[in-house]
Amino acid sequence: MDQPHDEISHHKRAPEQRVFVNRSLRLEKIKFFGFDMDYTLAEYKSPQMEILAFEMTLEKLTKVGYPKDILNFKYDPIFPVRGLWFDYLYGNLLKVDGFGSILMGMHGLRFLKTQEIEELYPNKFIQLSESRIFVLNTLFNLPETHLIAQLIDYFDKHADFKQNAEKTGIRGGEMMMSYKSIFQDLRNAVDWVHMNSAMKRTIMDDLEKYVKKDARLPQMLKGMRDSGRKTFLLTNSDYEYTNAVMTYLLGAEWTSFFNLNIVDARKPNFFAEGTTFREVDPETGALKLGSNTGPLKEGVIYSGGSCEAFRKMVKARGKDVLYVGDHIFGDVLRSKKTRGWRTFLIVPELDQELSVWTERRPLFEELGGLDNQLADIYKNLDASATDKPEIHSVLQSIRKICHEMDQEYGVLGSLFRSGSRTTFFASQVMRYADIYASTCLNLVHYPNFYFFRAPMQLMPHESTVDHASVLKTEKAEKFRRQDSIGHQVRGWSKKTATENEFFPEEEEEDVSNESSDIDELHSARRGSQKSPSADVENNVCDTDVVSMPPAQVDRDHLVRQSSD
Numbered sequence: 001m002d003q004p005h006d007e008i009s010h011h012k013r014a015p016e017q018r019v020f021v022n023r024s025l026r027l028e029k030i031k032f033f034g035f036d037m038d039y040t041l042a043e044y045k046s047p048q049m050e051i052l053a054f055e056m057t058l059e060k061l062t063k064v065g066y067p068k069d070i071l072n073f074k075y076d077p078i079f080p081v082r083g084l085w086f087d088y089l090y091g092n093l094l095k096v097d098g099f100g101s102i103l104m105g106m107h108g109l110r111f112l113k114t115q116e117i118e119e120l121y122p123n124k125f126i127q128l129s130e131s132r133i134f135v136l137n138t139l140f141n142l143p144e145t146h147l148i149a150q151l152i153d154y155f156d157k158h159a160d161f162k163q164n165a166e167k168t169g170i171r172g173g174e175m176m177m178s179y180k181s182i183f184q185d186l187r188n189a190v191d192w193v194h195m196n197s198a199m200k201r202t203i204m205d206d207l208e209k210y211v212k213k214d215a216r217l218p219q220m221l222k223g224m225r226d227s228g229r230k231t232f233l234l235t236n237s238d239y240e241y242t243n244a245v246m247t248y249l250l251g252a253e254w255t256s257f258f259n260l261n262i263v264d265a266r267k268p269n270f271f272a273e274g275t276t277f278r279e280v281d282p283e284t285g286a287l288k289l290g291s292n293t294g295p296l297k298e299g300v301i302y303s304g305g306s307c308e309a310f311r312k313m314v315k316a317r318g319k320d321v322l323y324v325g326d327h328i329f330g331d332v333l334r335s336k337k338t339r340g341w342r343t344f345l346i347v348p349e350l351d352q353e354l355s356v357w358t359e360r361r362p363l364f365e366e367l368g369g370l371d372n373q374l375a376d377i378y379k380n381l382d383a384s385a386t387d388k389p390e391i392h393s394v395l396q397s398i399r400k401i402c403h404e405m406d407q408e409y410g411v412l413g414s415l416f417r418s419g420s421r422t423t424f425f426a427s428q429v430m431r432y433a434d435i436y437a438s439t440c441l442n443l444v445h446y447p448n449f450y451f452f453r454a455p456m457q458l459m460p461h462e463s464t465v466d467h468a469s470v471l472k473t474e475k476a477e478k479f480r481r482q483d484s485i486g487h488q489v490r491g492w493s494k495k496t497a498t499e500n501e502f503f504p505e506e507e508e509e510d511v512s513n514e515s516s517d518i519d520e521l522h523s524a525r526r527g528s529q530k531s532p533s534a535d536v537e538n539n540v541c542d543t544d545v546v547s548m549p550p551a552q553v554d555r556d557h558l559v560r561q562s563s564d
Contacts (some may be wrong), residue, residue, distance in 0.1 A: 015354045017445045019437045021454045022430055025322070025342055029450040032316050033224050036325035037235035039139050040346050040440055042245045043212045047077040049203075052210070053190070054143040056199055060189040073150045074273040080145035081412040082349070083425030086134045089168055090120055091134075091179025092154050093145065093416055098427025101125050102420035104406075120167075134183065137425065138327055139348070144190050151182055200241050207248040216441045218250055221257040226449040230314070232260035234270070234323070236330070239263045239285045239301060260296050260314070267327070268334035274306020307339050324440045327426075333432045336340030344432035346440055349415045356408045356436075363408070367401045367420065370394060 012018070054075040062068050085094045093106045102124045105112035105537050119379025126133070136145045157160050161172040169178035193199055203210045224231050235242055242263045246254040255261050266275065276291035280301040287303055294315045296302065310316070325331025326346040335341040357364070377389045387470055402419030409415075416426040429436060435452055446452075 013445055017442055019435050019442050021435050023033055023434045023450045024454045025434050030322045031229060031320040033231045033233050034321055035322040036331050037237055037242060039326035040324055042249060045210055045212055049210055050143045051075045053344055056193045057147060060192055075143060075146055079411045080142045081415050082094060082137055083415060083423055084136045084145060086136060086183060088132055088180040093149060096424045097421050098424055100127055103243045108156050109149055114458060131451040139435055144186055148183055148186055148382060174383045204244045211245060214441055216444050220444045230259040233258045234262045234265050236265050239264060239280045255299055259298050262302045262305055267330040271307045271334040271338045275304035277305040278303045279311060328428050336432050343434045345429060346425060346434055348438055350438035353416060360408050362399060363405050369470045
């Protein structure tokens with residue numbers, strides 16, 4: 001749990017320069033620094049990138065039969081937020097917590113009322129299943145998050161259409177469209193746009209408009225290599241696009257900043273069975289004949305490959321590698337769970353989140369005060385109390401403050417929380433990212449031997465009980481009359497000549513690599529696929545709720561597609 005503002009030590013770096021820690025990590029123990037390219041080394045400018053994808057998707061939809069009226073839709077960057085679940089059945093965008101409890105809902109451009117949510121979702125809860133839910137979890141999902149809301153709003157309000165009795169779609173005369181079919185049309189259009197070379201060509205023709213250039217990038221990469229570490233690029237982008245972007249960022253000799261360069265990696269399949277390594281001809285971009293079986297060489301561009309082959313060729317143990325990426329599923333979760341790599345998640349929205357956290361401090365303090373007020377109302381009541389206190393006004397004030405807090409982040413609120421409750425996205429970050437920051441360039445503010453130490457994680461019985469409190473239980477009184485447990489244990493250790501010398505902060509265990517039954521099932525499913533692209537589309541993983549559906553994978557995106 002975070003420390004109170006007035007207790008945070010002055011030695012902390014400026015918030016915008018910070019790297020935040022979920023699990024302790026010592027940089028001096030990292031031998032390999034791996035980087036994704038898109039939204040990691042190459043940070044795309046917002047909202048320029050989203051507007052481009054948004055407008056191209058609209059054009060594609062009109063070509064498959066959607067009314068040209070939709071070309072009037074505009075992308076508004078204050079609307080979408082990542083991590084929402086789209087419910088195929090009722091066409092709703094849902095913000096949920098790590099357990100599937102619904103925090104808010106929206107149908108089209110209209111927020112769902114509490115009564116509507118309770119009617120459609122008993123107990124305000126929904127399971128994450130691939131037949132019902134698509135998780136809009138990536139930065140590339142932002143345009144379609146806004147688009148699906150506008151499309152549903154358009155058809156629901158159109159004079160020629162009417163919502164059906166089951167609330168699962170719209171009907172106009174003899175024509176019926178389910179919300180699921182509308183979303184599938186949108187997904188197909190998005191996939192087409194990102195696979196179409198026109199979008200990549202538009203970006204490559206004006207890289208300054210779409211890609212941020214930062215002088216700290218070569219400084220960071222050079223510093224890592226000068227300290228004796230090895231660096232590698234591992235991206236799903238094809239060679240032509242990778243070469244254009246990296247040349248813009250690092251110059252014509254960009255490959256010299258990395259010991260290894262891998263394009264068309266097809267993550268997350270790279271972390272499973274993967275494909276074979278093949279060399280890329282830098283002159284033509286074509287793949288050379290045959291697969292590479294020898295050691296991986298510096299200065300050579302490789303396509304495809306697998307983590308297992310990579311491990312054998314460079315002789316890297318899982319905990320020797322820190323992989324930096326923006327994709328919580330393709331980059332972080334799979335590299336953590338299946339290979340034990342240490343993970344660094346890039347969350348560009350952190351700058352906005354921290355701005356609200358610091359500049360709107362009075363709102364958070366007011367919410368804390370209301371929580372204390374509610375606790376005081378019940379403080380002196382026990383099981384014998386019969387008069388129910390009036391708390392409606394306090395609850396209304398809490399609801400008002402939470403709503404006001406959400407509005408500071410955007411129409412759909414914060415990426416990480418809704419009021420005092422954390423989101424599904426936040427639970428994924430805490431579970432799978434060892435460290436995270438708004439940009440990988442924040443590493444330049446730390447020495448290459450830095451010890452990222454995780455703050456103590458407090459449970460409610462620890463965070464809400466002051467150390468100065470005195471327990472008045474019989475058991476506590478007994479403990480006070482005898483030697484402390486710690487004193488007794490130290491005596492036991494001397495008597496048995498054994499003591500626990502293991503220090504978890506020194507060699508912290510990685511998140512469990514044990515495969516669950518769900519993972520085994522999914523591995524079997526992937527093994528039955530016919531093509532690598534199908535493998536990527538059918539990758540799934542376990543989560544705090546249930547298994548992540550294939551929809552979680554941002555299929556065939558501009559920068560995450562195979563070259564096939």
